[in-house]
Amino acid sequence: MRPIILFDIDHTLINNRKLAPLIGRHLLMKFKILGRKIFNGDWEGFRTAFKPELYALGYLILGSAEEFSKRKGVLERGFFKPHFFRDSVFSDAVPTLKYLKDKAILGIFSQGPRSFQISKLTFSGLEKFFEKRYIFVFPPFKATRTKEVLDKLPSKKVYFVDDREDVARVLLNHKVKVFTINRDNDSPSPAGSIKVSSLEDLKKFF
Template sequence: MTEQTVYFDIDKTLVDTQKLLQNCRQSLVQIGVLPENFDRAAKAYLGHLTSRTEYNPDDFIATVAFYQPEIEMTDISAAFWLAQNFAEALFPEVLTVLTQLSAHFTLGIFSQGNKDWQRKKLRKTGLAEFFSSDHLIIADYKLSPEIVTLLEENAIVIDDKSEVIQFLKTDGPTGLKPIQIDRQATSSNAQKIASLSALLPLLQL
């Protein structure tokens, strides 16, 4: 019998993206980037994006270098890509939950954004080993029909965005089970969980 697949979004589901930005900022400040220059670069770069899914870390690093020209871009890049910046941005329960789930389910990714950036996040956080290479669905717009049809019937999808959950409930494959993670929620149920740890009893683990 084929294992059931559990798909995870990346940002705000597995990785605390705000924490990741803070970690990278701190690492760059430690090599001499002025905090105000980092903030100016972030405002300028993010402000020109029509969607955060267009984010490209190499372009952001180049923007920081523009605002702090006396520091070599290679040094800025090295500080940005420090493994600890990424590992420390995981939500606390992620490694424990994925370890337990991977013994019983095939784990996949259902994410929206720059493919190279999302894959690098998985590698830098140490999460890549948990996920099947045949079940990495990363797209500029993941709710397009041709992308949604890549999800198997009866799969489980964990995502933080309510609009994604609602779309998958109405337009996803037969038997698909979308579950929203809302870390501000005060309790968990079969449709919404406050922590990934709540998946374990839901999936009878």
């Protein structure tokens, strides 16, 4: 059985410090347009212009895979613009995932709104690297669900890749291998974890 590697999304695969401003600027520009339409009494234009954002907000709150497939085109016209997500992928992510996909089963261990986290994978183009049945997204604090995840995995060789020290500490209590990604080399890693400064460093272990 091949090993299983579960990746975090935010600050591990996708640079949220880059993604958030891209979405923020889009929304600011959109709200300026909407404000002008309201001021001019153009309510039909307001509804048309705001439709993608309404779908996006609804999807974030109530979204499902079926709803996503139906509304993908509309979502792309709102703040789910694919290039926002593609441009926010760390440069070391795709080469590393391509290499590891032949060596291991790749999955996700993330926290946050499930619909938004899955959308990050879809619109960034990273979704193709991961086995859908091993994509786990939980509300914070995800590390409390570690045993539940491990019970669903067929392999005893399980590795986690995460940027958060507090998450890594909890994972280590479950006797799994943990890589802590620290690109800025500005914080210590928990004893027992393997500190890496780039995802490319993972290639040395597989």
